[in-house]
Amino acid sequence: MTSTAPDDSPLRADTLYAAIGGHETFVRLVEEFYRGVATDPVLVDMYPEEDLGPATERLTLFLEQYWGGPGTYSETRGHPRLRMRHAPYKVNPDARDRWLTHMRAAVDSLGLAPLHHAQLWDYLERAAHSMINTFDD
Template sequence: MTFYDEIGGAETIRTIVHTFYVGVATDPVLRPMYPEADLGPAEERFFLFLSQYWGGPTTYSQQRGHPRLRMRHAPFAVTAEAREHWLTHFRAGLDAAALSPEQDAQFWDYVTHAATFMINTPG
């Protein structure tokens, strides 16, 4: 059983990602990093990425190739402040999913490390 299956699969990942994007939609730091007027496509890409990362379907790679996260985010100034805003909304998503403490800790550990890794602009 994969972590994806263990946490409830697509339904749980969708809850996390949707809650995250509800926050992003009105965030003054993060929203400008999403050039699309409709956040729906970004939400779907993030859902597919997280699903694949945690052991679900490989649709993300089939549609988009290797994730190349730093390269895909390079056009945007990802600062420590942006990281904090991103983590705030992701925390809300995890809270909405109501995972077990162990599952929550595993997911949170990954996203906090990933968010730090994505910083590409000092200040």
């Protein structure tokens, strides 16, 4: 069984993207995550835009592509280069822990099956640890 991406291109059914509900689920995840970020003085200062809308769109596209959804992120922004894109910001253990707190709440809000929850959370936790670029306060 295949479904379609928001741009009507076919998607493989054997991806986490398809298994957890596709675009709508990733939109819910990222919107819930940024609700937390918006209230976090450490994290919100890392976003140069006046609002978090552009960041919300970028993270949604990235996560969708990573988990088997449409390749819109790479088509519009090129290779993810996560560490490079985060290099200008002070990502220390405190920032990582705050990011993980808001992301955990967002993942938990989805009510995913335990296997899907674990797969998604494992990746997000490893990604957050890999973004640390300083141990300074």
